[in-house]
Amino acid sequence: MSVRAFVNRLVLGALGSTALIAASVPASAQGVVNVYTNREPGLYSSTLDEFTKATGIKVNAIFSEQGLSERIKAEGENSPADVLITVDIGRLQEALDLGITQPLKSQALEAAIPAQLRDPEGRWFALSMRARSVYASKDRVKDTAITYEDLADPKWKGKLCTRSFQHQYNIALTAAMILKHGEAKTEEWLKGIKANLAKKPSGGDRDVAKDIMAGVCDIGLGNTYYVGLMTNGTNLDQKKWAEAIHVILPTFQNGGTHVNVSGAALMKHAPNKANAVKLMEYMTSPEAQHVFADVNYEYPVRAGVAINPLIKSFGDLKADPMTISAIGKARAKASELVDKVGVDR
Structure with a gap:
């Protein structure tokens, strides 16, 4: 069994x-x-x-x-x-x-x-x-590798979807970015994220896949496990959302994947x-x-x-070596920067 x-x-x-x-x-x-x-x-x-x-x-x-x-x-x-x-x-x-x-x-x-x-x-x-991954349109995005820093690249202008950047998942990612690059560069990264948004941050990670399928955006941030839950769940609409995307495990420049x-x-x-x-x-x-x-x-x-075979199919996870406890301590500053830039506004 x-x-x-x-x-x-x-x-x-x-x-x-x-x-x-x-x-x-x-x-x-x-x-x-x-x-x-x-x-x-x-x-x-x-x-x-x-x-x-x-x-x-x-x-x-x-x-x-x-x-x-x-x-x-x-x-x-x-x-x-x-x-x-x-x-x-x-x-x-x-x-x-x-x-x-x-x-x-x-x-x-x-x-x-x-x-x-x-x-x-x-x-x-x-x-x-759980890894903070990138959901990408199977039809419109041929990239198979991306860095978190790349998400602020103007090439993605009007093509990025995400849930609120004040949500705990994105605050942790922003905190990790602070640890990698410092507050000033992280603030600039957040400005790039905001400039690339296809719509105001809303919903959850599953909604990112939904919006990609609908053509609202081409890429978005989402945790890996949601793809498994959508793919093997009973909701037929969510199965279609999952089928419309492929998952990329991003890395930091000269680093690993944020977990x-x-x-x-x-x-x-x-x-x-x-x-x-x-x-x-x-x-x-x-x-x-x-x-x-x-x-x-x-x-x-x-x-x-x-590892579950579906999750394994996303590729080998090479988790960034930064300590999770350090990310926890940087969360307050991350939240301040997200609010300062107005990513959610």
């Missing part, structure tokens, strides 16, 4: 057994681990289910798209949260800034996750990667710390990493784990 079939069979049962944290579950309960997450539980519910089977530790999960770090901060010492699982370096940095994490020293995590994909002080660890991460952090007042560490270590095991890669079309952080 394929991993995807395995997940489809387990997901409903796993969601049923992965209960929401409630007052009836005491913070000091034995044999449990409490997870706060803004990732859809269906993306890794089978992983949690297998963790419970392997360890006997029950996973209680609460899902919310927004506000989890603030909630944990407000709960203070009484918070039942053991682990925060979230997407984007921005949200991981937010957890650090709010002071809700604690450092963790784990040989298993350090062996599985490259140093650039974890906090230097062990306060968060990446679980998966962002999903990650996990141990909470400051974790009542079940030992179980939390076991869960975090399990989620970087080869088995769990394979599920991440196959179900959500992401890149595993652990070396030697197979």
